[in-house]
Amino acid sequence: MDGSVQSQTESPGLFQASVFASAGVAAVVGFGGTLALIIAAAQKLEATQTQTASWVTAVCIAIALSSTFLSLRFRMPLITAWSTPGLAVISASTGFGLNEAVGAFVITGAALLLTGMVKPLSALVLKIPAPVASGMLAGVLLNFLVGAAKAAAIDPMLVLPLVAMFFIVRLFNAPLAIIAVLASGVVLAFALGRVSALPMVEISTLELVSPVFDLRVAIGLALPLYLVTMASQNLPGFAVLRAAGYQPPTSACLQVTGLVSLISAPFGAHTSNMAALSAALCTGPDAHPNPKHRWLTGPVYGGMYLVFALFGASLVALFAVLPPVFITVVAGLALMAPFINAMALALSVERERVAATVTFAVTASAISVGGIGSAFWALIAGLLVTAVNTSRKPSS
Numbered sequence: 001m002d003g004s005v006q007s008q009t010e011s012p013g014l015f016q017a018s019v020f021a022s023a024g025v026a027a028v029v030g031f032g033g034t035l036a037l038i039i040a041a042a043q044k045l046e047a048t049q050t051q052t053a054s055w056v057t058a059v060c061i062a063i064a065l066s067s068t069f070l071s072l073r074f075r076m077p078l079i080t081a082w083s084t085p086g087l088a089v090i091s092a093s094t095g096f097g098l099n100e101a102v103g104a105f106v107i108t109g110a111a112l113l114l115t116g117m118v119k120p121l122s123a124l125v126l127k128i129p130a131p132v133a134s135g136m137l138a139g140v141l142l143n144f145l146v147g148a149a150k151a152a153a154i155d156p157m158l159v160l161p162l163v164a165m166f167f168i169v170r171l172f173n174a175p176l177a178i179i180a181v182l183a184s185g186v187v188l189a190f191a192l193g194r195v196s197a198l199p200m201v202e203i204s205t206l207e208l209v210s211p212v213f214d215l216r217v218a219i220g221l222a223l224p225l226y227l228v229t230m231a232s233q234n235l236p237g238f239a240v241l242r243a244a245g246y247q248p249p250t251s252a253c254l255q256v257t258g259l260v261s262l263i264s265a266p267f268g269a270h271t272s273n274m275a276a277l278s279a280a281l282c283t284g285p286d287a288h289p290n291p292k293h294r295w296l297t298g299p300v301y302g303g304m305y306l307v308f309a310l311f312g313a314s315l316v317a318l319f320a321v322l323p324p325v326f327i328t329v330v331a332g333l334a335l336m337a338p339f340i341n342a343m344a345l346a347l348s349v350e351r352e353r354v355a356a357t358v359t360f361a362v363t364a365s366a367i368s369v370g371g372i373g374s375a376f377w378a379l380i381a382g383l384l385v386t387a388v389n390t391s392r393k394p395s396s
Helices: 017-032 035-044 049-074 084-092 098-117 119-126 130-154 156-169 174-191 215-243 250-267 277-282 291-310 312-321 324-334 336-346 350-365 374-391
Strands: 080-082 272-274
Touching (some): 017 174, 017 277, 035 312, 035 324, 049 080, 049 250, 049 272, 049 312, 080 084, 084 130, 084 215, 084 374, 098 250, 119 215, 119 250, 130 156, 130 215, 130 324, 130 350, 156 324, 174 324, 215 272, 215 277, 291 312, 324 336, 336 350
């Protein structure tokens, strides 16, 4: 049977508390751990608070629907998430406003949908050397880590205790470390007088944003967003599922995540994709002793994201009253693990280290040529170096 799990361990019941616990932790970590990145990306694009709330609401609805549908349809824990590396790419891009970004989101969603429908397209993406793609991602993420380091000098009373807490908590529970920083950071900001009052609780609404399409948007933002989403989110997400004994329907997953990305993009939402960390929390024995029943985490996880969607406006309003340095340090800490993984992959193959390093350097330079950002030029540079290296005949 297609998609069957190797293990046939029996469990005493269908629904167990562990299903809700695992799905709940996965949702809280996935949402809370990187919400600051959406805020940072929205600020870079000069989005209004209402548009940012719409972004959060739309992407949460997309995740809720795709996770629930895929898990119910294929009876697997097919967990989706928003593209965390994609947010880094958006924040690192220059010369784009929200309307141009929404145009890029639409293009990226369509590209993901086509990737699931046309096998040669996915094969073409897989031909991009992993070290080059990882070098590009590491270059994008570097600025966030540097920003967090600089934040310590701007407001040490707020930043240094949060950094210390992050490194202490991650010794015991790495996924929850950033959640601890978020919760304690809000309390500390109030205690230090950095925030005057809490915002009112409000129900989220969606706001349409007119997309702007042009070649500069497609090449400078949509292409890097698509590539990092495929290389750093979808492929690892499928790998997590296979490691847990599942055979995920890759084409269907790409089609569904591409479709929800395409539909949610006009409301400001960036790309949805397969989850990796959140999926790992929902695919192991801790989620359910019977692997055939772990698909139940999908609808529970989806339900959590509907709650986040409902109160997204309130969460965005809370971040709006917090000091900007708080957003900077949370974003940097949240992206530390992805940066380490990207650098490790970039340098993992000795013969491709030069190409990966060139890609990393060009991306981190944040140059813009012809209105097109550094991520695209870094990819071109990395591929050219790779071509030169592979064209050299081995010495006899």
